[in-house]
Every structure is written in structure tokens, then in C-alpha cells.
Amino acid sequence: MKANWEKIEKNVGVLDVEIDAEQVAVALDKAFRKVVAKVNVPGFRKGKVPRAIFEARFGVESLYQDAIDILLPQAYSEAVEQAGIEPVDRPDVDVEQFAKGQAFKFKAKVTVKPEVKLGEYKGLEVPAADAEVTEEEIAKELERLQNRHAELVVVDEGPAQQGDTAVIDFEGFQDGVPFEGGKGEMYSLELGSGSFIPGFEEQVVGLNIAEEKDVNVTFPENYHAENLAGKPVVFKVKLHEIKRKNLPALDDEFAKDVSEFDTLEEYKQDLAAKLKERKEKDAESARETAVIDQAAAAAEVDVPEAMVENEIEQMMKDFESRLRMQGMNLDLYYQFSGQSQESLKEQMKVDASKRVRNNLVLEAIANAENLEVSESDVDEELENLSKMYGRSADELRTIFSSNGYLDTLTSDLKVRKAVKFIVENSKTA
Template sequence: MSVKSCEKLEKSQVALTIEVEAAAFEAAIEKAYRKTRGKIKVPGFRPGKAPRKIIEGMYGVEVFFDEAINIAFPDAYEAAVKEQELNVVGYPSVELMGECTRQGFTFKAVAPVYPEVVLGQYKGLSAPKEEVKVTPEDVDRRLQSLTDRNTRLVSVDREAKEGDTAVIDFEGFLDGEPFDGGKGSNHSLELGSHSFVPGFEEQVAGMKAGDEKDIDITFPEDYHADLAGKAVVFKVKCHEVKEKEVPALDDEFAKDVSEFDTLAELKADLEKQVAEDREKDAQRGFEDALMEQVAQGITAEIPDAMVDGQARQFLENFRTQIAQQGIPYEQYLQMTGIQEAKLLEDAKEPALRQVKMDLAVMAIIKAEGIEATDEDVEAEYAKLAEQFGMDLEMVKKYIQADQVKDQICSRKAVEVVVGSATAVKPEEGPAGEEAPAAEEKKPARKPRRKKAEAAEGEEPAAAEKKPARKPRKKKTEETEEPKDAE
């Protein structure tokens, strides 16, 4: 292999003209012969036993050329990329140049490469940061959530009413025939949860254990096609009615669900938790706003391959999320009428923002000479082991050191930006702009190289922390949750 030329093109692409000489091509032809000879019929020879010269004599010396080119290309291309010290970021487009003979062939490969990045301002920035406030109502909501988790369901001998849970069997009939998805047994249905089709729960109200009833329902027009707007009958049998037994909010409750002896101490701890969570959210928003400025300030010719690759990664993440919800991806596309091409197209804009963020972080790492020491890596491994409750050696087995190093360097790069930045009130944001909405998603601050998700492992902001429990008390039975609507 020899590189005849290496030309830089626009949008961070490189055109390589590569020659595969006779010796390398001859070796590829021999491999092509051994690979395909079993598929070629030659009179007088069993499949795969005909000599190469016989086959070439019958079908021409070029009979193995196409396969030989496919065999020779990857090695020649990879060798050329290594020789020219190129950091390619996608697959090349390939064009055969001239005629292919036994003396070899020449091809042109146009490949996207990692772009040259010029940083804009990344120090001395300012961004809005929310002021953390905690009201008594915030504490009450957190306490209510804790109360709900420790509420029991107890059987009652009376008619079911809103707020109760009815344990029922049901089967739906359309024109006297049962329909798919309309049957359930021993289903716990919370009345008022609106988890069933409208009108169903209201008619279950008033039933007692042992009651049977036919419920007439008309499905909404926007229901899925088979049942949209159809009138059906559900045959329902009630096995049990349960009501919520809510624990009293007193010192005994505090002792039962936490490490505290009084309700006042528990409330104080919940107030502290809310404040800490909101401070984390505010800091995360502040950092995201700063890094967004840095990402938008870079100058780089970003190859389409990088954006397309990130868009495909977003789509793959979406497929995983859909699958985790129990919805097959193809079924989701059918239900929504969305084409995969549309999903990919919609992902292009956030993908571009993510790529810019990755490039900005990597450029800061380079500009600042940021490194991850062995001590940094060991400390990060220890942190991950504690976070996930895993053995240290097991964590090292599943998460490569290079991944951990990348994550550490990425974090240090963000710290460089944040450490020199100024926080301002939201209404005093840069250029008079309002602070970004809390629900707006920002690109993740990570280098382009794929990271182990464990290394990213932050607890979601919305997740509530339970106060530490005392071993002396037994946790109250938690409320049962109704299943999703059938």
C-alpha cells in the first residue's frame, strides 16, 4: 500500500488516494479464491476442489477481482489512515480509480475526520442561577409523599367509593364477542385514578365484595382503531374493597419511617433535603448554561458524519427507553404513524448541539492540558463501587480505565469553566435573556468518546430520598399501586 495523495476538503473531510500494489493484490486474489471457490461449478471437480488456474481459465483472470478488492480495501485504508495520522470519525466513501489489473488497483477514499476546533471565550463567563428557596408547603409535599408510601390498604365490608381500591375480574365484549386486551383477573383498580377507559371506574363505585355487574362503556374516538368510538359491555366481578389507612403524622410516625425521634426533627431533615436537591438543580442549570455558551462559541467545520452518528445514538437510546416501557419499537411506529426517518431528522438539531458540546469539552481538555492521574482513577472507581454497592474489582471489570479517565477529564474541564464564572440572578442573564426553562433539556457535557453510563451516575433530580430508617422499627406496609389501564 502507498498513499499517492492526502487532500483536505471542506467540512473536515480528507481525500486519500491509495494504491494497492501487485503483491498485496495477489494475496487478496488468493484469499478471494479460497473464499468463493466452493460456489463455482467446474465440470470434473467436486465443489471447492477446482484449482484457481482452472477457474480463471474458464471464467477469466478477473473472476476474483471484485472480491479481492473488497478484501484488500479495509487493510489498505486502515494502513493509510494510520500513516497519515488521521482521526477519522465515520465511514469513507470509496471510488475505484482507473482499471484494476494483476498489477493492483488505485482507489480514492473520502473520509470525515475530527475537526480542528477553535475555542471562543470559556473563562470569565456569567450565567443565571436560580436562588434556592424552601417553603413550608414544599416540606409538606415531601412529607405527604412519605406518608403515601407508608399508607396501607385494608379490606372493608362496604360499597366502594372514590379513593378506594377494588379488586376485580373483568372481561369486555364487543357485539357479544370478547375482544383482545379486554380481560383481567384480580386486578387492583384505584377508583379515581383514571387508569381505565372513561366511565369504567365510576360504575365500579358502589360495588361490594361478591357483587357482579355489567358495565356499558363507549370508547373514545381517539382510542386505538379497533375500538375507537365502539360501545362495549364489561362483565365485572368484585372480590374485595380496600380503603387507605393513612398513618397519623406524629412522633411515632417519625420513629417508624426514619432515624428521628420526633416529627419536628423529621420535618427539619426533609427541609434540608429539599434545599440540597434544589441547590443541586440550580448548580446543574448554572453549569449547563455556561457550557452551552462555550459550545456555541467554538469555531469548527463539523462533518455531517459526526452529527448523523450522534442522531443515530439518540434514536438508539429512544428505542431502549421504549422497550423498557414494554412497547416494541415497530409497534410504537405503527401506533404513532411516525417514520423512523422523521425521528432521525428531528434528532439532527439536538445532535448538533451535543456534538458541539463534546468538541468544546475536548478542546478545553487540550487547551488546559487536563489529565486524569492514577490516583484520580482509583478514587473514581472507589466512588462508583460505593455508589452502586458493588465490589471494587467487579466495577473495574465492567468499566474500562480509559472510560473513567475521559469522564474525569470532562468533569475537570467543566470545573475550569465554572470556577471562573459569575452567577447572576435569572432576570439578569447575559444580553438581557431570560434563564432557560427548567424543563429544557441540555446536551450532556461529555467527550465524544462513548462513556460508561455508570460513570455518569447521578441521581435524578426528581428522585426523593427517604430518611434513614431505624432498625428498631418495622416499616409500615406500603400502598399497593394499580396496574396500568388495560
């Protein structure tokens, strides 16, 4: 095989590949065995048609696409390895020649991982973080816990207030006509949660039990349903019930109910210790973020759009997975949030671009400092993951190896080593 790599743009080049005629013949043989098992020729059992008769009846050209499909993936992989490049997206392949008895020639336009020119990444200065816990922070944490353990009590009279849960019927109309997905009965809506269209919840505040009201709102311009995006609508709303949080008293009994402590004072001391530990972890995370951002800002790298798009797709999968854990899916999310798939992806784009840039810079730092991932590093990580997933480390290794994730895991560990390196080599301003 011959493979020639020529760069035509910053991160784009062309692989010019030629495969000898002998390999083409082998691929055609494989294609024939695959195709002949599916064709019917009078006088022959399926799969038993001689090659010469098959080619005379259907033409050898009928095997070309299957032969290309057999030959191309392996040929492309070998060409990439021979050229010493690292593609970051699917190639754009143009077959220039493929015929029986001839060499197979194709060109592949390939986007490759960009080169990184590192700037300063040692001795970076970051502000000192305050991990001390204040009385105000303890009070806010206690308030949060009060709300979590509050009872919802039915209110018999008086208007609905912010923070109440309003049990409502609603039906939406556009120009007097009901629209799909705009109706609900006995729906529990927490006022102030922001879960409905902007302006809806504020207009339910003040309603009394059994009272009805026309709620006028305008759907966001980026709403997923095009027929409603940016359009004014009217929701006919009826309030059936009001439920209000009844906060428990902050006393020793509260401490006993929510913790293993007998007194509120003991519980507050434990909260203070946990808050301090959390703040210390947050400070450590903030320090990591600060040095990574500084190292990335000091580097020169042209991030390919394909890498950003791939990162967005991964972020979308992660987001959908988190929604499912909450009993929701993307369609419901679009409906409740008013966003579309396009607007959500656009919202993720800045973060995706930053993630890709940071990872590229960290990989370059790891290479510059000769930071290597040992087999024991991988074993340790697999042991940690085994506790998380409830599978043995050997099982996880087999699974990761079979789907190609072991290389990704190794790359992630290398990036973590780079983060640790620049943090240890940073200083407090």
C-alpha cells in the same frame, strides 16, 4: 500506499487512496485460501485445488470481492491516519480499480469531526442558586412518602375518582370491529396516571362498580399502528373493582415505620438535611448546565447530521435499556404511549443535537487549555466503575480495551475536565 485528502464541503471530503500491486497480490492469496476451502472441483479434495486450475475454471475475478473485503478496512484505516482526519460516520466507498497485477484505487467520501471556533468560555456568569429548604418542601416530601407507603383499600361503593386504581375489562372497536391489542381483562389502571390513550382515564372516572360504559377516544396522529393513527374508536369498559389509597397518619408511628427515627420531628430534621444536600447537588448541576450552554452558544460549529443520527441511536439504546429494567420493551412502550419509532426519534433530535454540539465545544476547550487525561485518571475511573459493576478494575480495563471503549472513556474524562475548568472559572451573577 498513497492517500490524498480533499475537502469538498464544510465537514465532508474525499480520500483518494492507492494501494500498490504487491498488497493486492497478498490480498488475492488470502482470498484464494478462503474461497478454495468451500469449492468442489472434480478430481480434487476440497481445499486442495491448485490456484491455476481454480482461476482457469472460475476466473480470477471471482476472488476480487473477497480480496477487497480483506484489503479495504486496513487500507481505509491507514489512509485516515495518514490524512490526519477524524471520521464520524461510515465512509461512502467507490472502488475505481481492482485487478490482478494492478494497484487498488478507491475513493472514500468521508464526514469528519467539525472544527470548532471557540467564543468566551472563561468568566461566564451564572445566577446564584438558593439551596435553602422551606417548610412547604418538607411537607411535599412527607406527602410523597405518605403516598408511597399508602395501602390500596377496596372501595365497596361510590364512583371511581382520580387517583383510584380501577380494575376493568376493556375491548376496543373501530367501526364496530375489534382491533388487535385492544382487549384486556381485570386490568388495574391508576386513574390520572396518563398511561392510557388521552381521554380514556377521564371517562372511567365516575363509573360505579359493575357499571359498563362506552369510552370514545381518538388515537394520536403519530400512533405506531398506522391503521389506528388518528382514528376514532370505542372501548367497551366494565368496572369490576375500585381500590383507593389509604394514607398513613403523619405521626411518630409513621416515622418509626419508614425510618430509623423515633419521632416525626427527628425524621423531619433528617429530611430537611437530605433535601438541602439534594438541592445543593441540583444547584451544582444547574451551574454546570448553565456554563456549558453559554460556552456552546458562544462557539461556532457546524454539527454534521451523521453525528446527530449516531447520538439518537445511542439515546434509543439507552432508553430501551431503561425500559427493560422496568419490565417493558419498546413495542409495549409504543403501544401504551401512542408514539412510533419515528416520532420518538424526532422527539430526541433536539436534545441529541445539543449534546453533540456541547461535547464538541468541550473537547475544543480541553484542547485549547491543554487538559490531559493521565493514566492515573483512567485508573481512578476504572476503580469507581469496578464498585458499580462488581468487577475488578483490571477486568474492566481488559473488557474496555478489547471493544475499543477505553478511548471513549478517556474522551469522556477529558470532557469532564473541561466542564470542571469552565465551572471553576465562572462567577456568580
